Amino acid sequence: MRICDLPHPDPGVPDVRTGGRFLVWLCRKQRGGHAKALFWGLVHMAAMASFPLPVGLAVQAAVDGHGARLVLAGGLLAVLGGLVAVGDIMLHRAAVTNWIVTVARMQQLLARKTSELGGAMTRRVAAGEIVAVSTGDLEHIGWFVETLSRFGAALVASVGVCLALVVYQPQLGLVVALGTPLLALAVLPLLPPATRRADAQREKAGRATELASDTVAGLRVLRGIGGEDLFLGRYRSASQEVRRAAVRSARMWSLISAVQVALPGLLLIAVVWHGVGLALDGRITVGELVTIYGAVSFLLYPLRHFEEMTMSWSFSRPAAERTARVLALSRPAGGRLTDPEPPSGDLHDPVSGLTARAGRLTAVVCGDPDAAGRLAERLGGHPPHQDPDPESTGAAPATPAATGPDSGEAESPRPLSVVLGGTPLDDVPRGTARTAVLVQDKDPVLLSGTLGELLDVPASGRVTNEAALDAAQCGDVLAALAQASADDSGDPMHTHITERGRSLSGGQRQRLALARSLVADPEVLVLDEPTSAVDAHTEARVADGLREIRAGRTTVLLTSSPLLLDRADHVVFLQEGKVAGEAPHRELLHTHPEYRAVVAREPDPAPATPHTTDRTVIEETA
Incomplete structure (x- = not known):
């Protein structure tokens, strides 16, 4: 494939069972490019390896005073020089093309995986690891793929030169043939x-990158509490650890480079010393000695490729392992049903026992915020702790013969899927499931662009931008954006929003994200703490607007805010991931002490687990 043909129409289904298998899969997908690079590499290496022959011929012709042979040697040198130049240029083009095409394939695979997993991706993989995979790891793998063809050409050329030396001058040839592999x-x-x-x-660099990204994302909060110096000190310490680790790594690679220079130099000295003795004895001519010296000198060039290959392999192997782990993450992409119409009806989570009735506003209270995040992930069709499916990993699916009762190995149970209207979300195509259920994370991301572009999302068309912004109480946000409009028109829709909305407060970002979700108007909308950064007065108006605009639609609120709970049609209380009570908010307050303790921040009368005790202390301290 050529660079001008990128992106790939289909990057393929990678084999991500191990990092090594992933590298093999990448090389197989680039077979044509590797064959082209290997061909031009052989042309380049063969021409360079042949140089000592006309050089020795020219020296011997000068010694013998033979003009015709000297002219012939000059012509051969000119031809070989042209082949070296052409082969080097075309090898570089082919090898770099392999690098770019392979990196582009991996970038498309990562983009597809990100689109597949959505917000669940950062819950399964640390942000620093994702950054490391999408930047440095791709470069390391591309370096290995680019080096592979040049290494193959160098290996073939080295074997050919050793065999030629054995035939040309057996005594010196055997010394070279035995010494080069060593x-x-x-x-x-x-x-x-x-x-x-x-x-x-690389591990320390990943931690430093994650610390830097977290610090930048929370810069506004850090400034508010005066924690900038603290985090700056942590990052400075982490960066110094990376520097020290890089120096230690560079020392070892410098030692390897020194060995690769010193030992071939010793071999060259030994060959020349022995060859001079043979020439003085008259057993070989001066031209033959020059030819052997040139051939041994050439072997130093492929040895540098061997060193580069070992370096690229050592860097690409862990990079491929990390990339394979990220690409192995999966959710069911759509199974047995092909009905393009999204399902509708009650939303049921078999893990917790939660049921959100169709067309009603259901609030869910979880004593543990992490449990709420896992519940939101499941409601969005992402079963947690799921093994990669065979289709996404490239592995062959298990057959009944391999996992049946006669094999002595139990088939791994299928993760429990959320059911919408009697249809498991795992059984419908991923796109259809996302049309039916939309999950807004606790920390939604606002991409850079204008407000109009932010609200330009796939939608039913039932809810206008103005209605969504009004329901989310974004009046003050619109006024601030109107003053900052780039075209002086005063239209907030044309105002540019910085990446992740860092120019806005936390409450403003939350309300804009809520408006975006309301514009999409899905059949089921799941909101995880949509007003945690909003003041009480605005939160009450947001609750009324949300209830009005989502009338007749299924809405699930994961919250412990009394203002939102009081306006919900139904409230479900979860303890240890299971339904412990459900009723209207006011009834649960009077009948369920544990619910009241979570919502009203009261001490829990029941014996608390260590986890619950720690959480209560933190909340009371805050």
Whole structure:
């Protein structure tokens, strides 16, 4: 594939069972590019390896005073020089094309995986690891793919030169043929410690990147509490650890480079010393000695490719493992049903026992915020702790013969799926499931762009932008954006919003994200703490607007706010991930002490687990 043909029409289904299998899959997808690079690499290497022959011929012709042979040697040198230049140019083009095409394929795979998982991706993989995979790891894998064809050409050329030397001058040829493999393998004992140091460096760099991204995302909060210096000190310490790890890694690779230079130099000295003795004895001519010296000198060039190959392999192997782990994350992409119409009806979660009635506003109270996040993930069709499915990993699906009762191995149970209107979300195509159920995370992301672009989302058309903004109480946000409009028109829809909405307060970001979700107008809308950063007066108006605009639609609120709970049609209380009570808000307050303790921040009269006790202390302290 050529660079001008990117992006790939279909990046394919990768084999992500292991990092090694993933690398093999990438190389197989780039077979044509590797064959082209290998061909031009052989042209380049063969021409360079042939240079000593006309050089030796020219030296011997000068010694013998043979003009015709000297002209012939000059012509051969000119032809070989042209082949070296053409082969080097085309090899570089083919190898870099392999690099770019492979990286583009992985970028498309990661983009597809991000689209598939949505907000659940950052719950399963740390943000720092995602950043490391999408930047440095892709470059390391691309480097390995680019180096592979050049290494293959260098290996073939080295074997060919050694065999030619054995035929041309058996005594010196055997010394070279035996010494070259030993030189190539001499660095193998140094590779494990070098790899460990490189892994430690990448791990520390990932932690520093995650710390930096978290600090930038929470910069407004840090400034408010005066914590900038604290986090700056933490990042400075983390960056110094990365620097020290990088220096330790560079020292080991410098040692490997020194070995790759010193040992071939010793071989060259030994060959020349022995060859001079043979020439003085008259057993070989001066031209033959020059030819052998040139051939041995050429072998130093492929050995540098061997060193580069070992470095790229040591860097790409852990990078491929991390990339494979990210690409192995999956949710059911759509199974047995092909009905394009999204299902409708009651929403039921079999794990917790929660049922949200169709067309009603259901509020869910969880004593544990993490449990609320897991519930929101399940309601969006992302079963937690799910093994990668065979289709996404490239693995063959298990057959009854392999997992049946006669095999002695129990088939792994299928994760419980949320059911909408009697239809499991796992059984409908992913796009259809997302049309039916929309989940707004606790910390929604606002992409950079104008307000009009932010609200330009796939929607039913029933809710206008103005109605959604009004229901989300975004009047003050619109006024602020109107003053900052880029075209002086005063139209807030044309105002640019910075990345992640960092120019807005937390409450303003929440309300704009809520308006975006309301514009989409899905059959089922799941909101995880949509007003946690909003003041009480605005929160009450948001609750009334939400109830009005979502009339007749199924809405699930994960919250502990009394203002939102009081306006819900039905309230469900979860304890330890299971339904512990359900009734209207005021009734639960009077009949359920544990519910009242969570909502009213009262001490729990029941014996508390250590986790609950820690949470109560934190809330009371706050």
